[in-house]
Amino acid sequence: MSIEKFMRDAVTPWMTAYGEHSDIVMSTRIRLARNLTGYRFPIAFTEEEAMAVDRAVTGVLLDTMQSGYSYTKMSDLPALERQVLVEKHLISPQLAIPDRHGAVLLSEDETISVMVNEEDHIRIQCIYPGLQLEDSYKQADQVDDYLEKELPYAFDEDFGYLTSCPSNTGTGMRASVMMHLPALTMTKQIDRIIPAISRLGIIVRGSYGEGSEAPGNVYQVSNQTTLGKTEQEILADLGNIASRLIGHERKSRELLLSKSRIALENRLFRSLGTISYARLLPSGEAARCLSDVRLGIDLGIIQDVDMSILNELMIFMQAGFLQQYASTELSQEERDIFRAKLFRERLNVEKSSPPTEINTEE
Known part of the structure; x- marks a missing residue:
């Protein structure tokens, strides 16, 4: 399977499917950050270490798992093609920087991408349509379990999974839902809701994550805390906030229609x-x-x-x-x-x- 497929098709398969509350929740994403023992983290590793990490991860997913992943090295792609992968949410903007020795493994249906040598050695991402936190996590966790059986993860009994950024230490999990909230934006309620949500440990960003805007009233709602909570607690907290936002958006739509x-x-x-x-x-x-x-x-x-x-x-x-x-x-x-x-x-x-x-x- 070649990278041309991912370049050619604008709509990823998950975008043509429908999940729960898909009129408001466009997608659910689970991202797991992992690092390998014996290698410095990407912020400080050498080119040789980067290549060794790449070989280790791809060896498991391509040679052992044999599950239809395609492999692409970022330095082999022109800037425009890297940008397209970012626009399709298949890789992060950080991975698109070519001199970081990054690579990506993509599943054929584009629901799973495994980014290698991004901010951490491994970033496992799973995207599902609509509000499907449990199913998305289950799929990402399955890939994670397979890798962890074959590779030595950097893990501490007290702190959990060790990551380049301290804010990811612990579960190493970022769960997020991409939500279309036009009525809350039109009625300016979103300006009041975002600060209230942030006090609950949930952050609201633009659709491409930290530092991005929210064009088209599309917002990414995700957990801030990964340390001191289990994966199930994080999923429950985010699911609760997402349900509240869905309720507020529906009421705002009804208000616009009636008034x-x-x-x-x-x-x-x-x-x-x-x-x-x-x-x-x-x-x-x-x-x-x-x-x-x-x-x-x-x-x-x-x-x-x-x-x-x-x-x-x-x-x-x-x-x-x-x-x-x-x-x-x-x-x-x-x-x-x-x-x-x-x-x-x-x-x-x-x-x-x-x-x-x-x-x-x-």
């Missing part, structure tokens, strides 16, 4: 018109309009748009994937033109043309 239905419908259909007919579509506007149309579909107001197309456009709209699809580097204006053209084509407003045709005179 401002005409204004809401006007906004949603205007956004549908924008992504259907715009000739210039900046990324920020595209994200906002996609959020509105998604909300319109979830509320039953917009009925003639396939949600799977919106999932595809969420990936297509980003700079890396646009340029990968166009097979050429694009200026910002060219990206805005090409993004608008792709949106029109996918929404069946306009017939498609060869991807390299970018008419800047539109």
Whole structure:
């Protein structure tokens, strides 16, 4: 299985499936951080140590497990292809830095990625659609158990799994749910809720994690604490907060419908018109309009748009994937033109043309 598959397909298989509360919770992710004994952590290791860690991990997953993983070394990929993998949430932005001797092993259905030599020697990631904390953890834990049987993990009886960043020490687990919260954002309740949640040991970030924004009203909600709690306690705490956010978002949607239905419908259909007919579509506007149309579909107001197309456009709209699809580097204006053209084509407003045709005179 080659890396071209992961480059070519915009929508990962899990994005076409549906999980619990999928109208609000877009995905669940479990990430486990692990290190091997006998090697310095990535922040200080040598190239020889990095290569040895790489061989050890890939040897287990590729030679022994034989479970359909593909292996890609970051230094073998151009910057654009690394960016595409980040945009698809298959690797972290940190792993995309080529001089860190990083690599990734991806399962064929893209639900599992094992990142090698990121911030830690091993980062096991599992993504499921909707709210599926227990199932996602079970899958990640299965991969973790297999690796731990074959490899010597850095583990302390008092502190748990040892990691490069002290905030990950303990279980080494970050559980997160990616949530679409447009009504809470429109009513500005999100500004009050985020600080309250942070006091409970849960952090709310943008969809690409720490330091990222929340374009399209998509937020990543995850645990802050990994030390002093078991995996099951972390999952229970996050599940409780996610359920509360789901309840608040549903109430806010009902309030918008009952108090401002005409204004809401006007906004949603205007956004549908924008992504259907715009000739210039900046990324920020595209994200906002996609959020509105998604909300319109979830509320039953917009009925003639396939949600799977919106999932595809969420990936297509980003700079890396646009340029990968166009097979050429694009200026910002060219990206805005090409993004608008792709949106029109996918929404069946306009017939498609060869991807390299970018008419800047539109």
